[in-house]
Amino acid sequence: MTQVFDRTVQSPQTDVNLDEYNTEERRHIRKISVQGSQSFGENGPLKSVVYLRGDEREAARKFVEANMEQLKEFDLSGRNRLQEYLNREIYDWVLHFLGARALEKFETVVRESRPDGTTWIIEREQYERHNRRYTVSEGKVAKLSEVTPRKVFDSFGSVVTESDIETHDQVKTKDPMALLEYYRVSPDYNVEATTITRKAESGHSEESALRVLEDTTDSDDDITGVSGSESNIETEISTKRSNSERTEQGNTQREPDHRYFAVMIDTIGTIRVRIKQSKDHNIGYALRPQFRFSRKQVDRSIVERFTDYCGENGISYRIEERQDRDSIICVISGIKNTRKLLTKFRPDMIQQSEQVEIMLDEILPAMESREHNTKEGFLKVMESVDRLRETLRSTSNTRYNKAYFESEWNLDSPEDT
Structure with missing residues (x-):
């Protein structure tokens, strides 16, 4: 070589x-x-x-x-000379890193967001074919104008149906399954696939739907803003496995794997809460509980064993690639997934027992009761988040702490009011 x-x-x-x-x-x-x-x-x-x-x-x-x-x-607003020299896949990613659009690719669908507020949700197979990609009259394509998928999702109730999407005034689509599939596979939405039966003059008809499993307002709308830079390289996001896809063997806990993963989580994992600005939340900020760990690319088989284990236990995950560091990162995020993972391994924790206790007994219960959706409740959660950070073995960006938000909102902490 x-x-x-x-x-x-x-x-x-x-x-x-x-x-x-x-x-x-x-x-x-x-x-x-x-x-x-x-x-x-x-x-x-x-x-x-x-x-x-x-x-x-x-x-x-x-x-x-x-x-x-x-x-x-x-001038990238229309046909340009650059398109004549680059193949379509490369050109798409060039636009992404220039900030002209932002891409989020899943196994079955692609989300493309643009600076003018337009979001396209396109079936992955159709997106990769390139031809007539942005035509809502053909194939599984949805166009959202001046509204994010999160806003559309939050306008529905506990069940999201094909009809709900088809009749939404800010969604243009001939086939609502594209957007329905996006909600199903994205780790930011805690849903499960189902069907509903409707009465019709000719009898009964069934349509695909999603049942909302829990409050998903804590999720990040990660590509609401289009940016030309990224902190990591996310190449593929795993799809969630429905209950019907899990075998009896998969539901049976494999003790050797469990013990191995317990040691791995306790020694190299990081338990944290992501904090970011969000136009989709009334107080302007969102919290996202998260567990993550990193291994070298040569250890990919270990990461794959762990993600198989997660899938068998109903825990959604995503994989991030860091080519510049020759590493692969596994991320478990959201209230439901973080609770499932940490509860399963809590009895085995030694080094990170305190972090697990803070997350399971303080932060997640407060978020499950939606305390973090008010400024006062957010400050209360931030007390626990600050204590969680203090227990970490490595330092991180702590710009967003309780004191920051007290100053930002001109509020005292709850016990001082």
Whole structure:
């Protein structure tokens, strides 16, 4: 293996030539190259990027980083010269990292958000075909105008049906299953698939629906804002497994795996609460309980065993890839999933017993009763969040603490009022 190939396996490369790779290596190499780009603008030609086949997303990120000044000269609002030189997948990710749109890809659907407030939910297969992608009159496509999927979801009741979506005045679609499927697979919505029966003149008819399992207002609407930078590389989000997909064998706890995962969670896992600004919450901020751990790519089989274990026990998860650090991250988030996971392993915790106690006995009960949806209740939860942070072995960004919100809202803590 050549040194340049080894570097390319780690991350896409600029300023390298294909002839630096040997014949076998070139079979696995792809290149982003825009011929004649020296005539595109005043900032010089666009740098090429060489990458490993399958690493298109990171290659597009590298291409944007290396050519940011030149790319600013392109008008991306319509058909442009850049489209003539890049394949559609690369072009989509270039727009994503430039901030012209934000992509969230699931196994069965894709969510694309744009700065003008438009959100597209498109069946994954149709999205990858590229042709007539943004046509609501064909296929499983939904267009949301000036409203987020979260806002649409919150306008429904405890059951979300095809008819609910089809008749929503801010959703345009011929087939409501696209948006219904998005809610089903996204880890931000705690729902389960079901069907409902309606009476009709010709008899009874069934339609697909989702039953809301718990309060999901704590969820992050992670790509409400379109941004050209990201803190991590999220390549694929796992789909939730319905009860019918779990076998009797899967529901039976495997003791050797349980003991191994207990040690892993206790020693390398992180229990935390994410805090972020959110236009979808009345107080302007959202809380998201979370557990996560990271392993090197060579340990992928261990992560896969753990995610299988989660699926068998009804715990939703997502996987994030960090090519720059050669790591894979497993994330369990949300009230329901965090409680399920920590409750299962609570008796086995030694190093993190205090963190588990704070999360299970203080933070989650307060969020389950929706105390965090008022400013006063939010401050009460933040007391526990601050104590949770104090127990962590590593430091983290603590800009958002109780004192910050007391100052932000000009409030004293509940016990002082």
